[in-house]
Amino acid sequence: MTKYTINKVFEKVLPSNIWKIELDSIQPIIAVETRNMDTTEASFHAFDLSGNCLMSPSQADGKEWTLDSVQDGQLILKRIGEHTPIQEGIKIINIERNEVVFTSYEFILLDVYCGFVHARHRSISSGETIAINIHSGKYSPALEHKFEICLNKIQYPITYSPIPQFLKNEDSTGPLWLSKCGQIYLWCYHQKTASGFDLILAISDLNRLLDKQVILNNMNKMIPQPYFQLERQVFFMTFNKREIVSYLV
Numbered sequence: 027m028t029k030y031t032i033n034k035v036f037e038k039v040l041p042s043n044i045w046k047i048e049l050d051s052i053q054p055i056i057a058v059e060t061r062n063m064d065t066t067e068a069s070f071h072a073f074d075l076s077g078n079c080l081m082s083p084s085q086a087d088g089k090e091w092t093l094d095s096v097q098d099g100q101l102i103l104k105r106i107g108e109h110t111p112i113q114e115g116i117k118i119i120n121i122e123r124n125e126v127v128f129t130s131y132e133f134i135l136l137d138v139y140c141g142f143v144h145a146r147h148r149s150i151s152s153g154e155t156i157a158i159n160i161h162s163g164k165y166s167p168a169l170e171h172k173f174e175i176c177l178n179k180i181q182y183p184i185t186y187s188p189i190p191q192f193l194k195n196e197d198s199t200g201p202l203w204l205s206k207c208g209q210i211y212l213w214c215y216h217q218k219t220a221s222g223f224d225l226i227l228a229i230s231d232l233n234r235l236l237d238k239q240v241i242l243n244n245m246n247k248m249i250p251q252p253y254f255q256l257e258r259q260v261f262f263m264t265f266n267k268r269e270i271v272s273y274l275v
Contacts, residue, residue, distance in 0.1 A: 030210055030229050030236045035259065035272040036077025042069070043267045049256060050096045051176040055080065055121065056261075057096035058270070068092060070101055072121045075259060077272065081124045090115065095138045097176060100127065100160045102143060104135040114148035118160050128163035139173035181205055181255040183214060192235045193228065200248050205255055207275055210236065212260065216248045223248050227260065229275050241271065 045068065046059040054075040059068050060083075068086040070093060073079055090105040090113065099122060105115025116135050118128040133145040136155065143158040145165075157173070158165040183203035190213075193202070198215035205212045213228040223245045228238035242249070245265040253262045262271045 030275070032227055032229060032237050032239045033274045035075070035274055036073075036270075037272075038073060038077050038270045040071065040268050040270070041083075044263055044270070046093050047254075047261070047263070047270070048093055048096045049178075049180055050098065051178055052098040055096055055099065056270075057093060057101055057121075059093040065089065070103070070119070072096070072101065075256075075272070077270075081121050084119055084124065091117065094135060096121075097138060097160060098141070102135075102138055102160065105131075116143060116145060116158065118143070118158070118163060120161075127161065128158055128165075133158075137173075138176075140176045142171060142173060144168060144173060179256055182251070183212070183253065183255070186213075190230070192230060192233070196226070196228075196238075198226070199223075203252060207255070207258055210275065212255070212275060214241075214252045219244070222246050225249060225252060225262070227253075227273065227275075239273070241273070 040060050042060045042062050044058060045061045048057045056073045058071045061068055066089045068091055070084040072081045091103050092106050094102045094104045101119040103117040105113050107113035114134050115131050116133050120127050132148055134148055136144045136146060141160055145158055146155040155168040156165045157168045157171045183205040185201045186204035189202055197217055199218045200216045203214040211230050215226055216223045217226055221244045224240050225242040226238055227241050229236045241262055242264055253260050258274055260273050
């Protein structure tokens, strides 16, 4: 019988607070946006799934820039308005070369598809739109293209009740989260301690607990959404929002 265990892959500490995390749907890349808490300006980071840095942090040239997505090794940024969710401004950065492929303050990002950014000119509220090739930076009328959606493989746990028999002695507090990976089940819960809360990750088959591990300890509060999952790899953000911890199950 295969022995299922929980093994740490990496622990990555970032210089400022994590604002957003995106996973590449094609390449094994994690993109992270951090924000300086004093200036609120963003920096963009990219790592592989082992935690290795793939590019030097890219500093935004204004606090309006934010990470929209990462696709096939390209960071896709957009600008957000002070009073609106989006404004004109699109930038595409090649991660491997840390090089800007496309930048414009004329277009508004509508959506991202496989290989293309769908956008419209800021002066046009409806009608003709364009498709920007994320690798070349060239654009052409959107009508010339058939857009395909890039499938997102990220899983998020769901809350579950009642507590299964093999977890009833775990003295958990708060919600119990559940996700699935192949033939095993992932359970995540908090335990109250003298100094705060610990976050526990456990794995099981249908009938018994196979392994468990304290992922985060001595937290002041419970985490409302503890992790996201990409196949067998699980990612946690620490309570201080400056670290990403990953495990294989």
